Amino acid sequence: MVVKNRSSHEEGRGDMASEPGSDAKALGVASVQRALNILTAFQVNDSGLTLAELSRRTGYYKSTLLRLLATLQDHRFVSKLPDGRYTLGSIVFYLGQVYDQSLNLRAVIEPVLKDLAKETDEDAMFEIRENDSRLVLLRSDGQQRVREHVMVGTLLPLDVGAPGHVLTRFANGPGRHTGEDLIIDSFGERDPEIAGVAAPVFGPGSRLIGSLCVTGTITRFHNKEHLRAIRAAVMRAARQLTSSLGGEARSIFP
Template identity: 45%
Template sequence: MPRKAAQLSEADKHAAEGGAVAVDRALFVLSAFHLGDTTLSLVELAQRTGLYKSTLLRLLASLEHARLILRHTDGRYGLGPEVARLNSVYSASFSLELVVMPVLRQLVQATRESAAYHVEQGEHRLCLYRVDSPQPVRDHAKAGELLPSNRGAGGRVLRAFSGARGELYQKIREEGVAAMVGDRLPEIAGVSSPVFGPDGELKGALTLTCPTPRFDEAFRPHVLRAARDLTLALGGTFPFPA
């Protein structure tokens, strides 16, 4: 009988409910490669995945056959050419709008306030995408509008994760979220969190805005979860608890 692991491997902990175990494990082997890795040994892969070497060898054989893994002459493993081909297909078909807008809509549905995605634009920040609150009283910023980078929750987040100094920005970097009341306009409050790409690069800020009287500290976890979801959708890692 096959040996049963005393505890779940990292691969099995991340398995999809109702999915195929072998597929989940193979995909987790691919995810064991991190930025900066060129090749990994069998021992390193076993340490990162928690899988037995015998199991790993079978998975690697299938991945190598699919050209997703390449075994080098020194016995170490690297990502194969099929990964590059798939990346090209993905890049050619990628639409940021199709990724961002569903997250914004979900955030608006959960909070009934307005949500936007801001990116740095020189000395300003650009509201790239926005979904309005269904409530009649709201702020009236629009997609395509340039806003100050030194005021407002979204601007503060972009500055904080671009290295701005000061107690406020340090706090934002530690907490992963900025909640500002009346910072840009006395009548407007906002909560914002950073969005990261696959290399840890700051991609933008996801921001929830509302009239000051409707500001609620309970918006923080909603914004953090949305920023995490968007970061994951962009292939990044979100370093803050959501």
């Protein structure tokens, strides 16, 4: 995520900490905000950023950056490479591990699945990639008598079905796709009588977490109004989960 450049006037206010009458508390908050903006200036494919590039991305003077980077280095949030470039430090990886281990996917996803199944009156599932297959991690049944009977824990082919296409197509993030471009439909690929609508769910750094899917009979999904309503519901649910799991929901699902 590239931080929007700030004006030189705004930047200049950040260098007034020593002036008489300055509000120490406000300046402290501003320093924290600047430090966070530096950290979020790093992007997924960055192998290291020069001071000039960090200045361009944040809009901060190099003198301001050097002071903040020194503090971030002291606390291992940033590391400096031998060639002078900067990377995120080891503490960021550690915090990511803490976040992953503390996050209870079931507690976050199950309520959304239940609401989605109730809204669409179809089965809702959340699937993740398991090597060359997809695993049904969680599901919530709709009220239809005729439906797909797939148990939690079932391994399904990765190369067929809407959830499988989502897990392969967006394995490296959404790319330039946003909103409805992320929704994938499938009709009779794995089972000739079953259709599905799926969307990706992303976490921090646009990392793909899994695929959210609604399935039902082809007969019901051929109803254009019903299909349109399902697609809209799936996108709303995917946006909600992406936001809850730390992803950039506003930009991915505008």
